[in-house]
Amino acid sequence: MQWLVVLVCLAIANNAYGVRYLNVTLDAVQRQLHEFKVTHPKPIGVLTTTAGKPVEVRETVTLNTDVFNNQHFWDLQTASEHERIPERTVHARGTGAFGYFEVTNDVSKYTKADVFNGIGKRTPVAVRFSYLIQSRGGVDMVRETGALTSKFYTTEGNLDFLSLSFPVFLYNSPHLFSPVGHAFKRNPKTHIFDDTSRLDSVTLTPEFIHQILWLFSDYGIFNGYRHMNAFPIHAYELVNKHGDSYFVRFNFIAEQGLELLTERAAGALRANDPDYSTRDLYDAIAAGNYPSWRLDMDIIPKSHIPKLNYNPFDMTALWRNGTYHTVTIGRLVLDRNPENNFKDVEQTAFNPGNLVPGIPGPVDDAFKVRRFSYRDAQAYRLGINHNNIEVNQPKYRKTYNRDGVPPVLDNMKDAPNYYQNSFNGPVPYVDVAKPKELVSVKFKQSTDLGESAYFYNAYVNTEGKRNRLAANIAGVMVNAVEEVQMRWLKILYLIDRDLGARVEAALPVAEAQKLLQRPRLVLVEENPKTYDLVPRCQ
Numbered sequence: 001m002q003w004l005v006v007l008v009c010l011a012i013a014n015n016a017y018g019v020r021y022l023n024v025t026l027d028a029v030q031r032q033l034h035e036f037k038v039t040h041p042k043p044i045g046v047l048t049t050t051a052g053k054p055v056e057v058r059e060t061v062t063l064n065t066d067v068f069n070n071q072h073f074w075d076l077q078t079a080s081e082h083e084r085i086p087e088r089t090v091h092a093r094g095t096g097a098f099g100y101f102e103v104t105n106d107v108s109k110y111t112k113a114d115v116f117n118g119i120g121k122r123t124p125v126a127v128r129f130s131y132l133i134q135s136r137g138g139v140d141m142v143r144e145t146g147a148l149t150s151k152f153y154t155t156e157g158n159l160d161f162l163s164l165s166f167p168v169f170l171y172n173s174p175h176l177f178s179p180v181g182h183a184f185k186r187n188p189k190t191h192i193f194d195d196t197s198r199l200d201s202v203t204l205t206p207e208f209i210h211q212i213l214w215l216f217s218d219y220g221i222f223n224g225y226r227h228m229n230a231f232p233i234h235a236y237e238l239v240n241k242h243g244d245s246y247f248v249r250f251n252f253i254a255e256q257g258l259e260l261l262t263e264r265a266a267g268a269l270r271a272n273d274p275d276y277s278t279r280d281l282y283d284a285i286a287a288g289n290y291p292s293w294r295l296d297m298d299i300i301p302k303s304h305i306p307k308l309n310y311n312p313f314d315m316t317a318l319w320r321n322g323t324y325h326t327v328t329i330g331r332l333v334l335d336r337n338p339e340n341n342f343k344d345v346e347q348t349a350f351n352p353g354n355l356v357p358g359i360p361g362p363v364d365d366a367f368k369v370r371r372f373s374y375r376d377a378q379a380y381r382l383g384i385n386h387n388n389i390e391v392n393q394p395k396y397r398k399t400y401n402r403d404g405v406p407p408v409l410d411n412m413k414d415a416p417n418y419y420q421n422s423f424n425g426p427v428p429y430v431d432v433a434k435p436k437e438l439v440s441v442k443f444k445q446s447t448d449l450g451e452s453a454y455f456y457n458a459y460v461n462t463e464g465k466r467n468r469l470a471a472n473i474a475g476v477m478v479n480a481v482e483e484v485q486m487r488w489l490k491i492l493y494l495i496d497r498d499l500g501a502r503v504e505a506a507l508p509v510a511e512a513q514k515l516l517q518r519p520r521l522v523l524v525e526e527n528p529k530t531y532d533l534v535p536r537c538q
Helices: 002-016 032-039 071-082 174-184 195-204 206-216 263-272 276-286 302-307 341-346 365-382 450-458 463-477 482-495 497-516
Strands: 093-103 122-131 146-154 157-164 236-239 245-254 292-301 325-336
Touching: 093 276, 093 341, 122 325, 157 245, 174 195, 174 365, 195 206, 195 463, 195 482, 206 450, 206 463, 206 482, 245 302, 263 276, 263 463, 276 325, 292 302, 450 482, 463 482, 463 497, 482 497
Parallel strands: none
Antiparallel strands: 093 122, 093 325, 122 146, 146 157, 236 245, 245 292, 292 325
16 A cells, blocks of 8 residues: 555656656557647637537536526536437447448449449448447447448448348348347346346247357357458349349458457456457557458359259358359458547448449348338437438438438528429439349248258367357356256257257256356455545655
């Protein structure tokens, strides 16, 4: 304690005599306020009210003043009561960055989309990273689906990709979004994440199983956002300038390398820094170590689709080797941190329905529902004019929409507000290459566990991987009621007898570990004394 008092006194003395001290242990996150002061050696201006009136120094206090006439005080009071907007239902916890996408290969054979044509072309991009289930105040480094959502500000409108950390999705049926969201969130009575409800939901809807195996495997925890691959999940239709169609699956591959962590390693990082993924991304960009992702696309010509012996539109399944080829499009590089997190990240509004000419998009039912539900979610969170917010604004826009909750920008000034009109309002264009045939996709009702079996045998292909997968599954199963445990084991045995046997053997170990890890209340002293907690300089 004595040496701490000495250091505090020295720090006070150094500051008093103008001695500059640089703490080399601080990272870019912790230096942010100091760097602002270095950049702005003098106050950045005169304090005003939100209406622009200069604030007199006596208005910054309220004791013994006329508080009801103090507009600066009421600005502060009312703003603090209204400064929160609705939290995202899913992917609430996240961060973001800005950068660019650069085309590195000629893909004009597959799409006429301007953003992907012209080697060397750069397009500004905004990116948000997130965890699926965590609330806005949650923690990083958990076993959850991650996300990389990107907004390309192209000359033909905004192009949004909503990508996940696994190449397969939970389900194909759109109606499952609400039930699975409720099952995986907090129990409505206990307000605690409930493994019984989660596992019950999965066992009653076996199409979830494939992605759940990815989640419990070594792929389940990535080493921060920079070391995560990301996949937009759907099969996207592309069209070239001749009207030829292709179906592709996009893949964002981290050029830093995919890095995966064990449960123990992630737990240690999480305990030391609950903001690990957020801090790691910010510090890397601040240091000029710009993270990047290679954008590839797996391609199947439209004419080959009827010849396949599997459904390429099934989001719960991988495409079969030998039925597609892969082409690189370019690189996504992040080189700028947000200036203000709320303005630049929390207000971003992504919608998978934001597409551009040359990318008609996916044709499955889940995508059709998502393009509506995401629009509705953003209108709820940010208002119907969410695309007028700076971070969401496209490069060019002419619409017949008017009014509503601000921002309305120029509100299209004095242009006609209806279409069709005879007075030279904006007119649509004709896309001669737009596909003339609509693709109709039908899904079977039964669940094929073959995809899960393939994943187990092709990806979880070593003793270590299989033991860790079994231990991770068992670690969650011990928190569920016996009925759900038994149903889980039956499904795991159906996927692969070896998987079922390993999990069954891991259950007693997980139960023993759970008993050992129960927290015990330990007092520092039986009769704690009262101490003077404020050190004095002697």
